[in-house]
Amino acid sequence: MKCQYSLCPNEVEIQSGHRPRKYCSDSCKQNAYRARLDEAARQAEELARQERERQAKAFLRQEYGDLLPDTIELLYQLRQSGHYNLVQSIGWAIVAERERVTHAQERARLAHAIMNLGEPDYHSIIVADAGHSEFVILGGRDAWQGFTEKASLEHLRTIYELYIEPIERNQLKRAKQS
Template identity: 40%
Template structure:
């Protein structure tokens, strides 16, 4: 009968080596870990030095990225101070900076000035459209004694103050809808007046025939 020597098996296990993979990214070489010795992380001194250089490169790249981001933010702030905080979107500002990087500062500012003019013209046109719609709604509403119409969010508007409140906060699209609603009310009143006139004429004619 075979007897197992537990102490001998334990001593044997302590002398067995462990195999791990080299810690340098990209290296698949094995690393022998010997019990009783300081654990090794790399397969050799060459890999150890390469790993150090890789870490230093990562630190440098991170520092460069942080510096580039900081410079980008300073450039964006400078453009916003020049053209106005909300005049241009972040995407447009980024495009201007790309022009500077690939071409010249002069071209960047030239395109920026053109964009600002376009934005100002768009704002002017928008404001003119809003003011014209507000005036039209109030004038037609006054002719109808500010009859009930449908306002923003399907609210029923009746009276001068509800009209004023609604056009003051309505968007351009909502103002167009209010204009259509007030004109619809005017056409309905005109149609009603025409029908009433026809009925009155018909009644007058019948009354004349009877007399």
């Protein structure tokens, strides 16, 4: 039988009347024990490394949003290489781009809802928001279209909150009663 210490090529002496030996010598037995301890330590260190990596990637997701796994991996690798400022610059550029797209989508949704509000006659309206500022949308489809294209997102939100949300709430209430 071969010695159980993986680096030893020797055979184990078989002695009758004794429990079978696993190692050819006490030094191989000790070396095998140390190898098992080293392997356990290596596995523990690997688990700790994986946990640190998981936490670092979770931090990146928290800081810059739920990005694609490949993007998180790229930012993580750059950060591990010591490029902290580059990671921050890329991360905030991605956040800004995502917000720009989100605002553009919100703007388009609000503009569409406001144009539907004005149909069919597109009459003039005066809008007074909670901040006590007033603005006017002149009558006519072209005036409404021009307003929705040039108005700030805050003005579009104000019109939506003052005029469209109450209508939607009433429609929802009627639908529930039916």
